[in-house]
Amino acid sequence: MTSASTGRGVWPLAGIVFASIAVAAAAGAGTPLLALYRSRWDLPLWELTAAFAVYAATLLLTLLTAGSLSDHVGRRPVLVGALALMIVASALFLVDGGIGWVLGARALQGIATGAATSTFTATIVELSSTRRRALMTVVTSAAPVGGLALGALLTGISVDLLGDSTRVVFAVLIASFVIGIIAVSAARETSARVPGALRSLRPRLVVPRPARSAFLSVAPLIGAGWMFSGLFLGLGPTFDRAILGVDGGAANGVIVALQPAAAAICGIPFARVPAKRSAWVGALLTALGVAVAVAGIFTTDILVVAFGAVIGGAGQGAGFGASLRLLGAQADNTDRGALFSSAYLIAYTGYGLPVLLAGWAAAAIDLRLVVLSYGAVTAGLAVWALAGLSRGQGRVRTQPARTP
Template identity: 35%
Template sequence: MPYSIHTRERSARTSRILALPLLSVELLAFFFAASAPSPLFVLFQNRWSLGASTLTVIFAVYAIALLVALLTAGAVSDHIGRKPVVVAGILVQIGAMAMFVAADGVYWIIAARVVQGLATGIVTGALTAAIVEAAPPDKKHVGAMLGSISPLAGLALGALSSGLILQFSDTPVLSTFLSLAVFFAVTGVLTFFIPESATPRPGALGSLIPRVSIPPTAHTAFLASVPAIISVWMLGGLYLSLIPSTMTEILHIHAGLASGVAIAVLNGVGALAPIVLRERDSRTTTLIGACALAAGVTITLIGIGVGSVPVFFIGTAVAGVGFGSAFSGSIQHLSPLVEPHQRAEVFAALYVVSYLSFSIPAIIAGRMVAPFGLLQTELVYGAVLVAMALAALITGLVGGPARRP
């Protein structure tokens, strides 16, 4: 009997230790899968003679579907628990990976992106909240930081890995999405062995009614974070939708790996920046991010305008600092202001703003390419982005008190 008790205690302790890295890897994997198709856009473009506007549609339907899922299922894990929502999202994601493998035309790709967006929207709020809850009580800032850098690390690794597979594999689509399907299946099984971090409570069906709700304690901080969130995700939308075309048409780099490297630099630096700045308070982190965003996007636009690949990548790296630190600072500022049972709903609201910024500007930009040209469209897009970054700088300077990590 003592042996059995000790065994159960050891098993429970192992499960708790496993929870934080597993949940972080799962969140990373969903965003890995989100950016994986972008380097393959070159392949789809050549195979089916697609224009830049069609590529932005392929990108944007993912973000719109994700937004729909966030608005409906974003808070349901506050009621039924994190694990059921995560497992459901993984199952839907595996279905999306299968659709990519089976795709024989652009409409299949669009449908797969819709299903993938729904899967990511189902789990994003739940996983972000679960990561914060899985962190030790005295290190909740670690959970908040992991929740903010995992998506960026995933976007970087997904684009880079997909670009490498495209460059060196004869079956890049099959290799990419079959591997992801297997990975999601394994993590889905492991999810059953970690503890549930949320206490179930009534109201699950009511939570499916689309709404965005921020508790009064977080109203001011949330509104102050909006310009930073918009600028960050507008930048992400630019790189995942138009930069693959920019690499071939303006910078004259025709290897599919190039767009993967560009996306990886942006998001990879973005994932590292919060780690380097982890000792800074949330306000300082956000201010550094806003400055880096404005400077980095300006340098990137200069690189695109003069056709300089080195200047483009320098600007991308500087913008990456802003990309990661502005978003991380926003999450770290909001996290302590909400109760545990409100976290999924608040993070869902944050991602609603994120994915509206991620998709709508990219859709508009895609429609503007034909009449005005790719370069002119990106210059205007970049100018709006810089304006939002400067607005984030202003709101950060006049905002509330800083929060230590």
Template identity: 40%
Template sequence: MPESRRLPRTAAFWSVAVLLVLMLAASGVPSPLYRVYQEQFGFGSGVLTAVFGIYAFALLASLLVVGGLSDHLGRRPVLVAAFLLEAAAMALFLFADGVGWLLAARVVQGLATGALTSTLGASLLDLQHPDRPLGAFLNSASPGLGLSIGAVAAGLLVQFVPSPTDWVFGVLTVVFLLAALGTYLLPESSPRLPGALASLRPQVHVPAAHRRAFLVALPLLVAFWAVGGLYLSLGPSLLADVFGIDNHLAGGLLILAMQGNGVVGSLALRTSPPERAMLIGALTFTAGVAATLVALFTTSAVLLFVASVASGFGFGAGFLGAVATITAGVAPGYRAGLLSSIFVVGYLAFSIPAIVAGTAVQGFGLTRTTEVYGAVVVLLALLAVAGLLRARRTTGSLAPVERPGSVAQLPG
């Protein structure tokens, strides 16, 4: 298709934003359905977290191998292939009749989501208007918005519609096939750097000028995503087994309380300096997780939802600040690779702690496991706060600094 017939830059930017939210919504759809699958296929918490975790590991593998591929091949070819893979995953869910099918579907979905997360996120940075740099905001707000939409929509269908899996995954299969076709309307937004084959070597690469900000934000990224993983894997089970609320919609609303308010946090601090947003987000998140521990001790469902709102707000604000700080000034040809590194950390924290927690539940119980989990997360968040305050006190800013004779944005 001639470039003159592609979407204009602004329309392409918002189209990519919609596609990113849609893809992330699909990744959140299975969470409220896990309990349905448990009833249908007869498996316990250990298998449930394995189904959850294998998705995250496949996603990680995709980020590590093809996370930066669109910096070399261009954004469009990677998007088309990844959307077709996402459609295949939805079809596997549609025809699933056992745990093996669920595992296969989650592996394929993880591979597609990893490629789409880095490529769509980099496209937003490419296409954003210089006077309205919304790329970092949308990259940080989209996970919460997408996961909330997917979880709540699936929860509603499970609660009120017969054969909800047929409806959900049948529609999504068609939607992602159309998305693959629609990708041809997007303009190519990235220069093609040499080294496509070399980029397939699994790696996490952070350009030298961005490493200090990355390391300071690292404990916070781990804390944020670890709590997100706990909510999406065991949140509905926690609500049912500890608080006595065995309702599929309530499980989706708990995820909404946390993930949805991530969007509110991002919106509220989108005009703040990134490091200030990161600090406010970290402190609010810490207070929310601490309140969650109190809710478990008192078995107060109301306090659990309030704590989830606070944790989600802090997640959104802090993740926005972290992404904006780490990616400040990154050159176009390295955007997908840097975003991929951020999400590699996120999804490692999203998966491994949740899998460990699912295993620990068998021996220690859901309440005790969640209490220990929350305490570790609080310590990580406070460590990040201390690191950020120390960095600001010593140098005043984490923003990349160009040194004489070097290019700050390029890998060292």
């Protein structure tokens, strides 16, 4: 019996889930604020894109170097350190002294998120009882996108309602990170200390041999889903105003948050669906949602864009949760952190790099053409995943591996 199945273990586990949502919410909060900063400081588009890109770049670098660190030093030290770093990043946002401070805060957010994301997933899965493990794996897949949606939505609303929204938002986030540190400290350690911590910091993609077939099968699905999130969270503030004519923080926050919110909410019911079937449905819905959303942007029909966001968001929720379930069944406590880190490396590469390229392209060509190209690549990855899953690629076990 794990500690999570007892009353003593439930509250730390709930606090850790809450903290994982708060970390993602901090990143999502930056999206509406970047649009606000652009208006306040008269920033060029490339500086706005740079503020998004520096977060993605530091996050990816951290996943490459520190993604498996918790497999060696334990889950709790990595999570406490990451949450402390998020407090420092939030304090930099409170300074609000110009784009340089924002870039610094976003860089620290990326480092902290890269260190924490896969470790949160491994910790929550390992603290969960065997009976609840499939559900909690899906919850961990919903937490990052749900947090992004929550941060973008609440910040967008606060921009309209409050005179000093930045201070309110990040003061609340700091309090949330303190709660997270308390919860992590109260939880039991699930990963024993083993040698090799310094060697684990070499940049690399770690996929244990038993998981390679499953990883190749779900990688394009993970990439497609997170690229679709990037379309809204990275490019959304730009095409909302330039193409759809949406003005105001609350309206912008709603549109930006709709896709990740759909991913978080719709992904949970798929925990009861067999993982391979859920992945197939997720790939189909993602491809369909991309097509509908891009059509809505081209026709400047905001309702069609919203409909596509919900369809594709549901696809991402189903597909990403299923992907983590398929991968988690291939690992144990000695390499689960590294494997989930590799999955999130694919996810955040799809989330960040295409947005950076699209931001640069938008300075030279029509934004509609950029969106069309972005959508074509995203849909292509989803169709690739759909074809592979339909062929039965990656014959993998679906029951969790034994844990020490």
